[in-house]
Amino acid sequence: MAACAVFLAVAVAGGVVTALPATAAAPTVNATAKTAATTKIPTTVNPLPSVDAIGDPANFSVLVNKSRPLNPASYAPSDLVNARGSGQYMRAEAAAWLNGLFQGAADAGTGGLSIVSGYRSYATQSQVYWGYVNAYGQAYADTISARPGYSEHQTGLAMDIGNAAGSCGLSTCFGDTVAGKWVAANAHKYGFIVRYPNGYTGTTGYSYEPWHLRYVGVALATDMNRRGFPTMEHYFAGNTAAGASIKSGADLVAADSSGRLLRYPATAAGGYAGAVQIGSGWTGLKQAFVVDWDIDGVYDLLAQWNNGVLGVYRGLPGGGFANQVVVGNGGWERMTITVGKWTHAHGRPGVVGYFPDGVLRYYPNTFGGALSAPQIIGKGWNGMELTIADWEGDGANDILARTGSGALINYRGDGWAGFYGPATTVGTGWQYMRVLAPSFGLTGAGTRGITAQTADGNLYNYGLGRSQWTTYRQVGSGWNGLKLFK
Ligand SMILES: [Zn+2]
Helix, strand or coil: CCCCCECCCCCCCCCCCCCCCECCCCCCCCCCCCCCEECCCCCCCCCCCCCCCCCCCCCCCCCCECCECCCCCCCCCCCEEEHHHCCCEEEHHHHHHHHHHHHHHHHCCCCCEEEEECCCCHHHHHHHHHHHHHHHCHHHHHHHCCCCCCCHHHHCCEEEEEECCCCCCCCHHHHHCHHHHHHHHHHHHHCEEEEECCCCHHHHCCCCEEEEEEECCHHHHHHHHHHCCCCHHHHHHHHHCCCCCCCCCCCEEEECCCCCEEEECEECCCEECCCEEEECCCCCEEEEEEECCCCCCCCEEEEEECCCEEEEECECCCCCECCCEEEEECCHHHCEEEEECCECCCCCCEEEEECCCCCEEEECCCCCCCCCCCEEEEECCCCCEEEEECCCCCCCCEEEEECCCCCEEEECECCECCECCCCEEEECCHHHEEEEEEEECCCCCCCEEEEEEECCCCEEEEEECCCCEEEEEEEECCCCCCEECC
16 A cells, blocks of 8 residues: 555645756757658557547537537527526536536525526527627627527526526626635536636637536536636637647657657547657657646647756647747656646646655646746655546546555545545556556547556556546557657
């Protein structure tokens, strides 16, 4: 078991550490080439579903916005129910979770929520929209109302809500109420998102609407929250921004022994396409990570070089990567690290790791650039292989640590950079796994898993449910000569 790993309880607050990898300028390592060429390297097997933005209007994860109308435009769901007896309708599953959300808000002492407006048919939306056009003109109407065939309310998955007192119905002041703040912080636990958050009109096309909830399912909502994506457009951007070099969290990225940077795309055709070269000069890696460092919706690369530099290569929407930005300089080759969102206080993914001293430190990525000073979050972690993942599916990332004897231990994160509850063994026999890489969206939007590379070069993917493994299958072979990015 993990008796060797000990946590510092609370005393870490402000406990700054020894001189450790600091930030620096002056990149000193290889930049990536921006040319792409197809290469044949290790084969992959087994089909994988598409992770493209979802267009089926009956799918709970469907993406509907001003450039993606419902298809067909006249779509009407078949399982609408009267939500909470309000006379407003929603699809049955969404309505059931809405009950949970309302109960949760009441239990939290917010004063409760009220229902304002749910399902609207194509015909009804047409009346609403043209009413606004007549009143305000089309330009303004388009910022506050969807055109018929373009409304989330037509999916049966959207519900406008207000505070129970009703004083902020369809008003931005709802976001300032106790109930509105609770909804913004907790809706994902019930499968809902605040679809049009403040400050993202340029992305969503809509003004801030703290009252407009969209049901997307718990898996997708918690995944968006965990990874810090503010909108569905951000979440699917890696797929719709077809030019980006890394298109989704389901893709595999690796460097071969000659330093070629390779992407293995998960395709709609039901497998990985052949490797595509997306860079060169990637020799000298200790480890590398696929991560959206600046949460702009395009995947970036974090490189941990053998020369001690930790650098980020920002993915460009049109393809390729910007030159390296050094986010940590000196000593990083001696660290064992993992990368991910480690506290709700910071939306961007940070770094958790230890030197040979076994002291576990969290380095916040506060600005999407250089790392901030670390805080100590544990000790006795020597010899552990680390992977950040959300084992419970509760929206707070955990650390899965593999011991030298092959036990896989879940150290449950409390969502605030600390740990919660006892560590539990969630796997054994993992000593044959060399690399444990988180994967996202491999078996559908919002799904999560761990892809692990065995010593003999096979790849296996383990699906993650709530405190359990869901699937297990081989997804590749012949990876011996490759450095699989985590
Ligand atoms: Zn609405």
